[in-house]
Amino acid sequence: MRIPPCFLFTLIFILSSCSFQNMAQTTPVNDEKYDISLKTKLVETDNIQRLYIVTSDNTIIHYDKNNVELFRYSNRRRGNISDVNVSNPIKVLLYFRDFGNVVLLDNTLAPIQEFSLSELGYSDISAVGVSNDDGFWIYDPLRFRLRKILNNGQILFESANLIDYGIYSPLIFKIIENGNKVILADTNKGFYVFDNFGQFLRYIPVDNIVSFQFDGRYITFFNGKKMMYLSTEDPLSGPLLLFDPNEKNQVSDVKISNSEYIFVYPNGIKRMGKK
Numbered sequence: 001m002r003i004p005p006c007f008l009f010t011l012i013f014i015l016s017s018c019s020f021q022n023m024a025q026t027t028p029v030n031d032e033k034y035d036i037s038l039k040t041k042l043v044e045t046d047n048i049q050r051l052y053i054v055t056s057d058n059t060i061i062h063y064d065k066n067n068v069e070l071f072r073y074s075n076r077r078r079g080n081i082s083d084v085n086v087s088n089p090i091k092v093l094l095y096f097r098d099f100g101n102v103v104l105l106d107n108t109l110a111p112i113q114e115f116s117l118s119e120l121g122y123s124d125i126s127a128v129g130v131s132n133d134d135g136f137w138i139y140d141p142l143r144f145r146l147r148k149i150l151n152n153g154q155i156l157f158e159s160a161n162l163i164d165y166g167i168y169s170p171l172i173f174k175i176i177e178n179g180n181k182v183i184l185a186d187t188n189k190g191f192y193v194f195d196n197f198g199q200f201l202r203y204i205p206v207d208n209i210v211s212f213q214f215d216g217r218y219i220t221f222f223n224g225k226k227m228m229y230l231s232t233e234d235p236l237s238g239p240l241l242l243f244d245p246n247e248k249n250q251v252s253d254v255k256i257s258n259s260e261y262i263f264v265y266p267n268g269i270k271r272m273g274k275k
Contacts, residue, residue, distance in 0.1 A: 034265070034267070034268025034269055034270055035067050035268070035269055035270055035271045036051070036053070036063060036067050036268055036269040037267065037268040038053065038055055038061075038267070038268060038269075039055055039056035039057075039266065039267055040053055040054070040055060040056070040252075040264055040265070040266065040267075040268070040269065041054045041055060041056055041058075041081075042054035042081065042083070042084055043253060043255060043262065043264045043269065044084045044085070044086045044255070045086070045255045045256075045257040045262055046086050046089045046257070047257065047258065048065065048089075048257075048258070049064075049065035049257045049258055049260060050062065050063065050064055050065060050070075050089070051063040051067075051262065051269065052084055052086050052092065053269070054081050054084060057074075058074065058076055058080055058081055059072055059073070059074040060072065060073050060074070060081065060084065060092075060094065060105075060109065062109055067269075067271070070108075071108045071109040071110075072109060073094075073105055073109040073110075073111070075103070078096040078098075078099060078101045078103070079096045079097075079098035079099050079101070080096065080097075080098060081094050081095070081096060082095055082096065082097035082098070083095040083097070083127055083128065083173075083174060085128070085129060085130050085175075085176070087129075087130055087176055087177065087178060088130050088132075089107055090106060090107045091104055091105075091106070091112075091130060092104065092105040092106075092107070092109065093105075093128060093129075093130050093136075095127065095128045097125070097126060099116070099118065100116055100117040100118035100119075100122065100123070100125060101114065101115075101116050101117075101118075102114065102115055102116075102117065102128055102136065102151075113151060115151045115152075117138065120149075120152070120153035121153065122138060122140060122153075123142060124141050124142065125138050125139070125140070125141075126139070126141070126171065126172050126173060127139065127172045127173055127174050127175045127184075128175065129174075129175030129176055129177055129182065130177065131148055131177050131196070132177060132196070134150065135148045135149060135150055135156050136148070136149055136150070136151070137175045137177060137182055138175070139170070139172040139175065139184060141169075143161075144161045144162045144163055144167075145158045145159050145160070145161060145162065145198075146158065146159040146162075146182070146184065146192075146194055146198050147159075147198070148196075148198060157196075157197050157198040158198050159194060159198040159199065159200055160200065162192075162200070165200050165203070167192065167203065170184070170186045170189060170192065171186050171187065171188070171189075172184045172185065172186055172192075173185055173186070173187055173209075174211075174212065176212070176213070176214045177196060178214050178215060178216040179216030179217070180195055180196045180216075181193060181194065181195060181196065181201070181214075181216065181232055182194040182195070182196060182198075183212070183214045183219060183232070185209050185212055185221075186209070187207075187208070187209050187210075188207050188208070188209075189205065189206075189207070190203065190204050190205040190206040190207070190209070191203070191204040191206060191209075191212070191219060191230075191232075192204075193232050201232075202232065202235060204219075204230060204232075204238075204239075206221070206223075206228075206230075206239055207223075208223040208224055209221050209222075209223060210222045210223060210224050210252075210253055211253050211254075211255070213255065213256060214232075217231065217232060217233055218230065218231055218232070219232060220242065220256055221239075222253055222254045225244070225245075226241055226242075226243070226244045226245070227241075227242040227243050227244075227245070227254050227256075228240060228241060228242055229242045245263070250265065250266075251263050251264065251265065252264050252265060252266055259273050260272060260273035261273050
């Protein structure tokens with residue numbers, strides 16, 4: 001398998017001054033004290049090491065890189081938070097799939113916009129992504145299309161029928177736009193890569209996707225046991241191992257933010273790599 005030429009630069013950027021070998025050896029274990037102790041449901045991080053944690057009681061809490069709580073938001077009337085998108089930290093998106101509600105928060109987690117996909121005529125929408133402008137990406141399973149819409153339902157761009165590309169019944173759980181690409185993730189089938197006009201570019205088969213991040217060129221994802229990465233630009237490349245945490249640690253998710261790894265456990269967060 002051919003390694004992309006710019007892999008070394010990207011890996012150095014991700015790991016900064018921390019060596020890959022040392023990071024793998026310092027994977028936390030269960031009896032270590034958590035940096036943040038709470039029951040977690042979803043965890044996201046932005047590019048300056050701030051955390052956004054959805055707790056088991058459906059509250060989202062914003063922490064800085066020193067694990068100090070900054071803000072929190074809770075709205076139990078809308079159901080459970082099924083997805084969080086922090087690709088734009090001044091426009092944090094919460095999706096409440098049970099009722100098809102989208103809530104946008106500012107950088108203090110104060111609501112700035114709310115709308116209902118159901119009221120706009122969209123049903124069974126499993127994931128919503130924030131675009132680089134004022135739009136939103138959804139995959140419409142009834143029409144088999146990726147669509148970029150405004151909060152009033154106006155369609156800005158849409159893909160062709162995905163069946164035309166041999167894509168049948170994808171179960172999309174997350175959508176991320178970065179740079180000029182949009183990534184759709186299906187837990188058991190892999191990644192679908194589009195450009196930011198909704199044109200289909202590539203399918204990358206991968207299974208057991210727990211979570212993923214996308215920097216505009218590379219996808220890093222956790223499959224429940226290993227952290228992997230792959231290029232969206234090199235059609236000959238497949239997923240490559242980034243590191244393999246100790247399976248006994250019961251890690252439920254892993255995130256990367258600049259020079260640190262963020263290990264997610266059911267009852268807390270452990271951050272590694274800050275030197």
